[in-house]
Amino acid sequence: MSGVALSALLGSGLAVAAAAPAGAAPHPTAPHPANTWTVNEPGRSTLSAELDLDSAGELRLAVDRGSAPVLLPGRLGIRTARHDLTKGLRLVKRHDRTVHESYRMTTGKQLRRSATMREATFTFRGADGARLGVVVRVSDDGVAYRYLLNDRGPVTVESEASTFEVPTDAKAWLQPYVTSYETERTETTAGAANEARPGTCTGDTCSFGYPTLFEVGGTYVLLTEADVDGRYSGSHLDHVAGGSAYSVALADGAPVTSDGPLATPWRTAIVGSLDTLVGSTLVDDLAPPSKVRDTSWIRPGVDDWSWLSDGSSPGDYGRQRDFVDYAAEHGLQYTLVDAGWQASWVPELVRYARAKGVDVILWFDWNDLKTQQQRDAWLPKVKAWGVAGVKVDYMYSDSQSTFQWYDAILRDTARLKLMIDFHGATIPRGLQRTWPQVMSVEAVRGEENGQHSTRDIFLAFTRNIVGSMDYTPTWFSRPGRQDSLGHELALPVVFESGWTSLGDNPEGFAAHPVAERFLEQLPTTWDETRLVSGGPGAQPAGDRQAVIARRSGHRWFVGGILAGTSDTMKAPLGFLGKGRWLVETIGDSDGRLRRTVRTVTAADTLAVPTAAEGGFVTLACPATRGRTDCEEPVVTAPAASLTLDPAAVTAGPGQKAGIGATFTLPEGAALHRVRMTVDRDRLPAGWSVTGRDVRAGTLPAGRALDGNWTVTVGKDQPGGEIDVPVVVTYADPAGGKVPPIHVEKVVKLSIPLHGTVYASDQPFLTETNGYGPVERDMSNGEAGGQDGQPLTVGGTVYAKGLGMNAPSQVGIDLQGRCTRFEAHVGVDDETNGNGSVTFTVLGDDGRRLATTGVLRGGDSAVDLTVDVTGVHTLGLVVGDGGDNKNYDHADWGLARLTCAD
Structure with missing residues (x-):
């Protein structure tokens, strides 16, 4: 939506994109005398969209491929707080043009993009005189439409009538809608989708998440949306049991309000063969151009990630160094440090890693970055530490306010030149074109949620088509692993992600040196992506397969995965091009990985015996005299x-x-x-x-x-x-x-400490807190950092101090230079009279210097004055008052020290 300028819908009608993309050629036409209008794919008529206006003034859109219907006529229209633009419409004007998009990505299935789309903008007048623009685009890989509203001032959209109509007997691969997008997809039919009663149903209506895949008469249709930002909300599809209609529903059923004029997101259908879908860039083609001019600092790559295989390790500095050492030795670009890291040692870890040529990615709970104040506190700090990027988790919402948060953190990270990965997030909707520092997005039931080989096949033809997917693949040493080693090794090729977070630990990888050699060569960005064979439906043998080839420079990487019994997977090599090619293949062999090398041409077909729930990878390069493998040297930083x-x-x-x-x-x-x-x-x-x-x-x-x-x-x-x-x-x-x-x-x-020193301005030697982090100059607030309120006890506000939650303790180095500590202590008023705590001041070796009785919510602050002469380590401790820690928000108001001059 951003970047689209709408002219006034007055007199001459409505226009789109005041600044047309390069290559756009306008072709104004008079309104068609009939009530049916067609928009064809540029240059040929394989795909076409047909817009129909019936006698009641209701709009419908159908999609044909060749002469066969793919999407049946589905309702269009939109309701705002001022106007019902779903009926009583009549055409005012049609305007046609050809739109050409040419751009370069930093991530994705194809770095250089070029797309040509035929666009028609239809201007309709509603029964009350309001105007509605409907923009329809048709390309060689799909059809999309959006609405244009020219209201000045705030525009409140209450709902859309937008509906995709799919034949009820069409095969369907559907995911019950939840905001994490982490439910399992199911193979069914369009009409019978509700019979499994997914957990997102109300009465006869069930909700399904994007992207949603259907097969209609041999043509595949993937439904999703594109170009969503904070001016709108995300949406999903609602389906009534037994019906053919899949209706667009706004997040949480809530209206959205934006300044007008307003262009809504693109309702998008990627249409064609499975190869067309796998290679499609339509979602990105519909997104606004990059907002980041200089992308030289953006660096996709592979990271080793300790959380999956060793959940407590992100809190262990020594163990994180093991992962850094492994990344350095094997040429991986990054180490990802997940939940549990400590600010006390992360800067040293970053220094250790960067000296070895490894950059650090740092995990954050979004509650620590929710507000501008929190982002201003944390993001410049980790940038100064040398952190290359952040992984932000737990957003779990498609609401308009959440998309506004995405807008804000993307502006902040772009300004600071920090890359970002959204975990616990919504699906990508062209985000990586507009904000190229976005390396990946989760929105998937990934490796951390257990293994499911059928799920892996479905994802190759659904979720991963619309953008980078943070699946966190490849966990060889997983306890009770059900799929094969070859399957695990193939996942980071089958699944595209700008940052690929490998899930095993150094010991797990070292047990399979053949796999290590391959992973050392693995790119995460691609010049070309092709579907080689397979599909989401069961093959004649009863299994499902996906074989995907991706080219990086002169080398092809092929990944094949199987869901089902052992089989020989076949990969026609026509994508290779002319000449002879050296092909290295790694597959399963009696519970281990085995590497074979052969020379082939594009006329050959690779046949790989594969274990049950198995897979394989292939690395291909031009065969030259004396070449025996396709590996490029792994160059590591010297030990300077x-x-x-x-x-x-x-x-x-x-x-x-x-x-x-x-x-x-x-x-x-x-x-x-x-x-x-x-x-x-x-x-x-x-x-x-x-x-x-x-x-x-x-x-x-x-x-x-x-x-x-x-x-x-x-x-x-x-x-x-x-x-x-x-x-x-x-x-x-x-x-x-x-x-x-x-x-x-x-x-x-x-x-040296001197004069009056505030505790909140000093570094902590140690820090523990019963709920969220210890806050400086604000109350404890919620679980996030920097999310508290002004420190307030008994109605008195303190500009400086510490906000804690029992049980908690901080240690501060006094250098033996201070003589007095004083503070006004009590339970913060934000607990509304709840909570009970104690305050204790400790000196060296844990010696108790002062303590209070139990203080309760609503009480006035108690003054603490303590002699700390000669103390080197000061401890400030909060207890829970003898009950539990609920509501125990403890304030050390104006906590300050008097030190030598």
Whole structure:
């Protein structure tokens, strides 16, 4: 919707896209004298859409392929708070043009895109004089339509009459609608879809989620929507038992309100053979162009992800280093650190990873990034840590407000040059074209939800067609695994995802070195995608298969998966092109993986014996003299060394500290374009650095690069500890358009505590909290970070302090320089009189310095004043008052320390 400018619906009628795409050729025509109008696919008439206006002024749209009907005439129309534009319509004007879209993606099944669509805009007048625009587009892979409303000021859409009519005997592959899109798909018929009584039914009506697949007389139709943003909501399809109609229903049955003029999302049908569907880019073709001009920082790739195989490991710094080491050794671009990470060690992990040529992706609960305040607190912080991107989880909504949140976080991450993966999310609707930093989207019942080989087949022909799919594949060591090793290995080829998060651990991968070699070669972006064989329906032998080929440069990667008994899977190799090709195939053999190599031509057919619930992968490259495999070398970052002198230093406000650094490469090939510097941008305001950057065009092994700088602490700098980063960058030995290797260490610069110091401004040595994180200068709020309210106890508001939830504790380093701690403590008023807590102040070795009795919600704050002379580690502890932790939102209002000057 964004980027579409609508002209006034006055006098001359309605126009779309004031700025037509390059290649658009307008062809205005007078209204057709009949009440039926046809829009044909450009250049030929294979696909056509027929718009019909009946005697009651009701609109219907049908789709034909060739001479055969695919979608029967289905209702069109829309109801707003002001107008009923579903009946009593009459045509005012028709305007035709050809739209050509040519663009490049950063992710997806095909990086370079080109699409030509025939577009007709029909302007209708309603019974009350209001005008409705209906835009119909037809391409070689489908049909789409949208509504245009020219109301000025707010436009409230109450519902759509939009309906897809499918013959009741058409085969159907349907997913009961839930906002996570994590239910299982079922094979049925269009009319019998409700008989299984999925959990999203009310009376005779059941709801189904996009994308929804039907087979009508040998033609496949995949229904979905495109171009949804915060001006609208997502939708799904409602179906009445036994009927042919699948009606568009807005999220939660709620109206949407936007500033007019308004263009609604595209109601979209991808139409054709299964090969057409698998290769279709229609959803992206209908989306607005990229809002990100410079995409050079966006880097798809493979990551190893510890949560699936080792659920507690994201909270273990040492274990995360194991995953970093594995990624570095095998040429993976990323490590994904999921729920459980600690801010105390993530910066060090990022530094460790980047020195090895591995970037870190960091998981977030969306409750920690829900508000602008939360995003402004977290996203610049993790960017400064060196995190490459974020994985955000648990949105679980198609509401308009949630799409407005998507708009906001996409603007924020684009500005900060952070890539993003949406987990626990809605389906992609062209999002990756408009916001190319989106690497993947979950909206799938993936590997973490158990194995189901039939599900895997269905997904290849439904969900993964419309955009990158964060399935998190390949878990060889899964306890009780039901599918074969070959099936697991094939999944990251069959399923496209800009970030592919592999689900096993280093030990699980190491048990299968043949698979490791293949995964080292795996791209996550593709120049071309082809369906080789298979389909969602059961084959004559009773099984289901999908074999998909994807090209990256001069190499083809083929993945085949089987749902059913053992079989010989066949893959015609016509997609290879001319000449002789070297083909490496890895498949199942007596419970292990076996690799074979042969030379073929495009006239050959690959036949791979496959285990039950099995699969295989193939890597093909042009056969040249002396070549025995298709592998490209895995280039890893060398073990360079950066040392700092001193590693820690103390300086007060306005004082200077000297920093020295030495960078060496003990052995190996020389490094190029080397630069060593202090990262001034990450120092607090008011600080300064003198000393030049140190550079070397070439740095051979054994030669040292030395640098010296003087850092001056800002005159207004409060006490505490600041990391001063020294950074060395050099050209990645792998070459190409990859970012430089980043080696970083920090000097711990301590500023002595002095004067009045607020606890909320100090780093925590330790932190535990009974519900969500400890909040600084706000109440505990909910489970997310930065989601509290002003600290308020007994009606008194405190601008500074800590918000906690029992049982909780923080530790603060006082450096032995403070003499007094004071705070106004009590239960925050946000509990509405509920909750009971105790407050305790601890000194070194857990020595109790002060404690309160039980304080209850609604009580006035209690003043705490504690002598902390000589204390190095201060502990602030909240207990639950002897009952449970419910409502135990404890405030340390104006918690402050008096320290030496």
